[in-house]
Amino acid sequence: PVVLGIESSCDETGAGLVRDGRLLGHALASSMDEHARFGGVVPEIAARAHVHALTPVVRGALADAGLRAADIGAVAVTTGPGLSGALQVGLAGAKGLAYALGVPLYGVHHLAGHVAADTLEHGPLPDPCMVLIVSGGHTSLLLVRDLARDRIVHLGDTLDDAAGECFDKVARVFGLPYPGGPAIDRTAREGDPRAVPFPRPLTAGPPEKRFTFSFSGLKTAAARWAESHHAGGRPLPVADGAAALQEAVADVLTRKAVAACSEHGVGTLVVVGGVAANSRVRALAEKRCTAAGITLRVPPLRLCTDNGAIIAAVGDLLVRAGAEPAPLDVSIDPSAPLEYAALHPVTAG
Numbered sequence: 001p002v003v004l005g006i007e008s009s010c011d012e013t014g015a016g017l018v019r020d021g022r023l024l025g026h027a028l029a030s031s032m033d034e035h036a037r038f039g040g041v042v043p044e045i046a047a048r049a050h051v052h053a054l055t056p057v058v059r060g061a062l063a064d065a066g067l068r069a070a071d072i073g074a075v076a077v078t079t080g081p082g083l084s085g086a087l088q089v090g091l092a093g094a095k096g097l098a099y100a101l102g103v104p105l106y107g108v109h110h111l112a113g114h115v116a117a118d119t120l121e122h123g124p125l126p127d128p129c130m131v132l133i134v135s136g137g138h139t140s141l142l143l144v145r146d147l148a149r150d151r152i153v154h155l156g157d158t159l160d161d162a163a164g165e166c167f168d169k170v171a172r173v174f175g176l177p178y179p180g181g182p183a184i185d186r187t188a189r190e191g192d193p194r195a196v197p198f199p200r201p202l203t204a205g206p207p208e209k210r211f212t213f214s215f216s217g218l219k220t221a222a223a224r225w226a227e228s229h230h231a232g233g234r235p236l237p238v239a240d241g242a243a244a245l246q247e248a249v250a251d252v253l254t255r256k257a258v259a260a261c262s263e264h265g266v267g268t269l270v271v272v273g274g275v276a277a278n279s280r281v282r283a284l285a286e287k288r289c290t291a292a293g294i295t296l297r298v299p300p301l302r303l304c305t306d307n308g309a310i311i312a313a314v315g316d317l318l319v320r321a322g323a324e325p326a327p328l329d330v331s332i333d334p335s336a337p338l339e340y341a342a343l344h345p346v347t348a349g
Ligand code: ATP
Pocket: 009, 010, 081, 082, 110, 111, 114, 134, 135, 136, 137, 138, 163, 164, 165, 167, 168, 179, 180, 181, 182, 184, 185, 273, 274, 275, 277, 278, 279, 304, 305, 306
């Protein structure tokens, strides 16, 4: 069947249509510009924007695919994690559509969407593969056997900030525009990554923290470095700061991910999520994987950040795995655990 995927966990409203692992069409709206003057996503504004964007985006995806609503055979929707008001809008729309069309509904974990994104470009994930999820809210290493059947081992997480959050927060301190990750990436091109010796948190042991990340210390180090320039009345060499920060983040992420592959004897590393769009993360991952004999898979840039196609990709995997659909009174789960691709029915009342 054609699976419609709906995404509304943060500031992007996305719809995508997938059948048998192939992307048929998609459409995306973003309220990013409405949040820019606040320096971060305002939940209430995001939720309201989803209400306005949802129907046009679903229509847009159908038009892009040359399909009609009656062609939809299943609906998949992000049920968590994310902003509750934003998630509620997508889920309400998805339930309405599934009910009206008489098709099954699947509640999808947003991060499973980020993982499945790569399948739309590079085909089914090998069993096993190592997945590094690096996004605005998460930094995690997962050993994935079968995404749709929840054969996922969660190896490690960040203790504090996510990698994307670190980029976004440091960009603010550096006076770079919102959103910070892409701005750091652009600015870093003009800078020297060796200009500032930023720390590489949790890379020098203890062994039990080898797959654990921490980025708040790096954020503080970058802020102190900026303050020392301001206090001394010296202009801030922003490009050098951005390049050095990006190098530190890319170094830590790729070092730990490659070490996880080696330790678990896994031959494929998949890097997904918004920060997988970062040029230095991609380049260093490529270099280190090649050196270690590991196959690297990274989705194309447009599939790294939030959209509906990646949610449809999970729905398509679930349908083909014969997963149980969600009941129509299914609720959002803003803190769904990473080990589950689909929402494990939490019913209302
Ligand atoms: P989550 O998926 O954890 O719920 P999210 O959906 O907000 O969080 P994504 O959409 O996956 O996150 O990614 C957004 C993040 O990716 C932001 O932190 C953004 O700054 C970062 N990002 C996007 N492009 C780049 C880039 N080129 N370099 C670094 N970071 C980037």
